[in-house]
Amino acid sequence: MEKVNINLATYIFNFLELTSIVILGIINKISIEIIVALMIIFIFVRQNNGKQMHYKSPILCFFSTLLIFVFLYKLANLSEVISLCVSAIAGYTFTGNADVKQVYLYNGTSKYKEMKQYVKEHKESKELKDFEKILMKFNDIYNDRYKFDFLELYRLEFLEDLKYKEILDNTNLKDNRQITDALDIITISLNTFIETKNVEKNKLKYFRKLRKKQSDIK
Numbered sequence: 673m674e675k676v677n678i679n680l681a682t683y684i685f686n687f688l689e690l691t692s693i694v695i696l697g698i699i700n701k702i703s704i705e706i707i708v709a710l711m712i713i714f715i716f717v718r719q720n721n722g723k724q725m726h727y728k729s730p731i732l733c734f735f736s737t738l739l740i741f742v743f744l745y746k747l748a749n750l751s752e753v754i755s756l757c758v759s760a761i762a763g764y765t766f767t768g769n770a771d772v773k774q775v776y777l778y779n780g781t782s783k784y785k786e787m788k789q790y791v792k793e794h795k796e797s798k799e800l801k802d803f804e805k806i807l808m809k810f811n812d813i814y815n816d817r818y819k820f821d822f823l824e825l826y827r828l829e830f831l832e833d834l835k836y837k838e839i840l841d842n843t844n845l846k847d848n849r850q851i852t853d854a855l856d857i858i859t860i861s862l863n864t865f866i867e868t869k870n871v872e873k874n875k876l877k878y879f880r881k882l883r884k885k886q887s888d889i890k
Contacts, residue, residue, distance in 0.1 A: 700745040717763030
């Protein structure tokens with residue numbers, strides 16, 4: 673009887689979680705097709721890549737999943753393809769096989785150190801110029817919500833390497849927490865952008881090799 677009660681509680685929890693995810697997508701004006709695709713990719717990758725990782729607290733588990741999908745929906749407003757790719761990455765990071773240090777460019781010793789180094793080495797690249805355009809779109813979309821300039825903060829932190837006090841003096845941000853919250857959004861977005869570009873490059877290399885093999889056969 674106790675086992676039946678546990679299973680029933682699990683089914684109810686999963687139903688409420690899935691319903692909340694769908695409602696969040698509708699609120700963010702995401703099409704049902706994309707909502708379902710994001711959910712399927714996230715769940716499939718999570719269930720088929722080792723042991724799933726969960727918080728001991730159902731409440732933490734519930735809100736962490738909702739937070740992930742809020743981010744995925746925000747990305748979907750900019751690019752559905754990027755959002756679908758990130759859904760797969762997010763699903764994988766919630767498995768026992770995942771090594772978060774390999775997913776992100778920073779390794780935890782200094783949160784933005786590796787990212788700063790990457791930007792410094794590639795600041796004139798087309799990829800980072802394209803990313804700056806994305807940050808400009810962020811400004812248009814989220815200006816009323818966040819009240820700061822994503823592109824300006826990106827340049828102050830990653831290009832000019834200013835200290836937090838100097839950033840506060842040069843922006844309308846009020847405290848260090850606002851800075852780190854904003855930088856987290858920028859860093860995750862840049863990581864996602866770079867990973868997506870790498871996937872595209874690998875696909876291009878693969879198809880070039882495939883075409884070469886086909887031409888050699890002929």
